[in-house]
Amino acid sequence: MNERRVMPDVEMTAVADDGLLLAGTLTLPEGPGPHPGVLLLHGSGPLDRDGNTRRHRLGLGADLAAALAAAGIATLRYDRRGVGATAGDWRTTGFTTTRQDAAAALRALAGRPGIRPDAIGVIGHSEGAIHAMRLAGRPGVAAVVLLAGFARPGADALRRQAQLIAGGLPAPLRRPLQALFTWYLAKVKATSTDAARVAGIPVNARWLRELLDHDPRPDLTAIHVPVLAITGDKDIQVDPADLDDINRLVPGGAETHRISDLTHLLRREPGRPSLRTYPRQLRRPVDPDLLTQITAWLTTRLHTSVKGTTA
Structure with a gap:
């Protein structure tokens, strides 16, 4: 069987609407191209181009880009504002700005x-999946993959998240946790600044x-390209x-x-789902079967798009 060799990564920047440069990596397959291309969008927080923070390393970017490049598909991934080689302050960057950066x-x-x-x-993974839903309705997008994306208003999704997380805790802690979460959201909604402190926490x-x-449902109804949506049954x-x-x-x-x-971290966890298992999960790689499934699906959709166009 002939296997494609992956070319070295190329440093690439995208210019945001306000002129800020989003620093990223373009991973290319071997050969002159033109190649199909995929934009990878990570979840929330101060994530770099590979989906990592200083304390938690999801490691999705490089593994997925390598799998796609071996199948002849290029991948662009980038550092969020205030992270890695991208300037700015992630703690004052809004959800809307993050979506605009993804479009750029x-x-x-x-x-x-x-x-x-x-x-x-x-x-898109997690928050990235919500932004991918909006981008999927734009001209020029041929396919979208939604990993752990929700399909309800944001407030409802976060309340459901609190219920799922509480389900993995001892019974006496479940109700107090949900009450604390409700209080926390109310405090945040009452703020008016980009950054704030709630209970002393930035x-x-x-x-x-x-x-x-945000309500993602109108974005979903505007999608007219193939959609692959995957969520693990152990996602909390x-x-x-x-x-x-x-x-x-x-x-x-x-x-x-x-x-x-499959959990929210895109690893397999046979035991009871809980946040307490996250450190152990992150010591393992992203589920290889998941990478294979995504790659095979995108290969079918993107390599069979209308050919003959040059970039």
Whole structure:
């Protein structure tokens, strides 16, 4: 079997709407191209281009980019504002600004020499999946992959998240945790600054207020390209039942998979789902079967897009 060799990563920047440079990495397959391209969007927080923070290393970016490059698909991933080589302050960056930055990165990828503008996909994980839902309705996007994306208003999604997390705790702690979470959200909604302190803890208040008000359902109804939606049945941050709503809301339906033992961290965890298992999960790589599934699905959709267009 002939295997593609992966070319070295290329440093690439995308210009945000306010002129800030989003520093990223473009991973290319071997050969002159033009290649199909995918934009990878990570979850919330101060995440670098690979989905890592200083304390928690998800490690999704490099592994997924390598798998896609081996299948002939390029991948762009970038550092969020205030993280890695991108300037700015992530703690004052809103949910809306993050979405606008994703759109800027998408434009940069589509306009890159050697990338087929007719074969562009978007992969989003967690918050990134919510932004991918909006981008999927834009002209030029040929396919979208939603990993652990919710399909309900942000406030409802976060309340459900609190219920799922509490379910992994001892019974006496469940009700107090949910009450504390309700209090916390009310305090954040009452703020008016980009950053704030709630109970003495620094909070990206603007981002959370905008997320609470965001409803992804109109974005889902505007998608007219193939959709792959995957959530693990051990996910305690996004309700796996939202897969049914994604399938119902996307015109023509979506291909959905509720994967056994898969968690929000995209690892398999056979035991009871709990935040306490996260450190152990992060010592293992992203589930290889998941990477294979995503790569195979995108290969079919992007390599069969209209060919003959040059970047």
